[in-house]
Amino acid sequence: MMKRFFTRKKVIVFVVVAALAAIIFWLVNKGSKAPEVTANVSKLERKTLEHVISVKAPLVGIEKAEVTSPLNYKINDIRVKEGDLxxxxxxxxxxxxxxxxKEIEYEENQIELSKMEAEEKIKALQIEYDKALASYRDMETVYEQNKDLYxxxxxxEEAFKKTEKDLVVLKKSLEGYNAVNGKIQLSQADKKRIEIQEDRLKLKKEELEKVMIRSSIDGTVTRVNVNIGRYAKDTENSQAMFVVENLEKLQMKxxxxxxxxxxxxxxxxxxxxxxxxxKGFAKGKVARISPTAEQKDNNTMERVIPVLIDVTERPxxxxxxxxxxxxxxxxxxxxVFAVPSGAIVQDGEEYKIYILNEDNTVRSIPVEIGLETDLESEITGDLYEEMKYVINPDETFEDGMTVIPNEIE
Known part of the structure; x- marks a missing residue:
């Protein structure tokens, strides 16, 4: 029982002491208003400011050819390797x-056969035509004789009319032949048939030229995506068979x-x-600026402009x-005076920064913005070196408010 009493007594004493301490602290600080905001501040100084546009892109040759084949035949021979000129x-x-x-040989034989058949057909028709022409001329003689007799x-009159009718029949029969100056000509259908065969042969011969996969530019073979025994379109990741690049000069897109x-x-x-x-670098120049913009990617509406940069001095x-x-x-x-862009506050159409007074209050002063970089902006106005300014004011800042300054070198 005695132990429990003393424990309870200790607790009561502790509570009383804590209450007295809180009352004393309140009485000491009753008339003062503690700062509520901590502000990062720095000294205004003059510096050199430079605007640099920085872009990333792969370096590529000035000319690039992705060599493919319209034919999907098996590859018998590969004559280059990566790095070959x-x-x-x-x-x-x-x-x-x-x-x-084999297909070309077959087409050639078919054309030859078609021409032989056409020649034989012409010879047979020529014989028929010559006979028809002789009969017509004989009938013309009979017609003239019967005309005089009539x-x-x-x-x-009936005998004469029969002769006249026979002459007309022979004439129509003669006109049914495709002849020019007495010579039988190949029909349009036969001509067209042979023409189609010759066009088909021409295409196959052009295909035969394409079995030789050739480079379309001077350059270096930078990729070989095929293997002997595989088909021309069976390439690594469905890429071009070969990539050839002119690497004498490099550029960035x-x-x-x-x-x-x-x-x-x-x-x-x-x-x-x-x-x-x-730590080194190459030198280059802006070679071309596209006249039109394009969408950066499918995930944003940001627009970018393609710019071509040539490497002029290459390590x-x-x-x-x-x-x-x-x-x-x-x-x-x-x-020039320059501050972090976050130190500048826009007030309508004007800009200002907050200056730290000696009593740790802040006041705003108007500034003009000059050269802007990614991190800093040039400012002009009623400024002097060593003037302390707030680096990152927010919307709660106002003239006359007291802050706890955190000076940053």
Missing amino acids: VKKDDILAVLDSEDLE ENGVIT AAVSEFDVGKLKLNQEVEIYSDILG ENLIAGVIATAKIRTEKKEN
């Missing part, structure tokens, strides 16, 4: 042409934001960085295919 029209691979050659009353493209100019100098170069270890970063310096200003 080739000229335009050099043979890269040869497809199996055995079946195609006019002199030697034969009857970059996409620049519509907000930055107005700062670019043709032949503007570019610094090109890549992990493969370590030996810079190769195609690596990802590079192009830095284009568009504007530079020295000895």
Whole structure:
């Protein structure tokens, strides 16, 4: 019983002491108002400000050809490997042409047969035509004789009319032959039939030329996606059979934001960085700026403008295919006041920053914005060096409010 009493007594004493401490603290701080906001502040200083457009893209050759085949024949021979230099029209691979050659031989034989049949048909028709022509001429003689006899009353009108009718029948029979100057000609149907066969043969011979897979440009073979024994369209990941690139000169096909493209100019100098170069860089220039914008990707409505950058000074270890970063310096200003963009507050159509007074209150002063970079903006106004400003004011800031300054160098 005694132990429990003393424990309860300790608790009561602790509560009384805590209450007295709270009352004393309230009395001490009764007349003061503690700051409610911590503000990161820094000293205004002059610096060099530079606007740099930075874009990433792979380095590629100035010309690239993806070599494919319209034919899907088996591959009999591959004559190049990755890294080989080739000229335009050099043979890269040869497809199996055995079946195609048989088809060509068959078509040639069919055409020859059609022509022989046509010649024999013409010969037979010529004989018929010559006989019909002779009969017609003989009837013309009989007709003239009977006409005189009829006019002199030697034969009857009925006999003369029969001769006249026979002449008309022979003439119509003669007109049924396709003859020019007495020579039988091939019919339009037979001509068309042979023409179709010859066109088919021509296409197959053109196909035969295509079994030789050739490079369409001078360059280096950078990819071989086929194997001997497989079919031409059976490539790795359905890619082109071969990729040939002109690697004598490299370029970047970059996409620049519509907000930055107005700062670019043709032949503007570019610094090109890549992990493969370590701390070094290559030099380049803006070679082309597209006149139209395009959608960046399917997940955004952002528009970008394609820009072509040529590498003008290339280190030996810079190769195609690596990802590079192009830095284009568009504007530079020295000895200007600059602050982080987050320090500037827009007030209607005007801009301001918050300055820290000696009593830890803040006041706003108007500023004009000059050169802007990704992180900082140039400002002008009633400013001086070492002036302390708030780095990141929010919407709760107002003139005269007290803050707890957290100075950042």
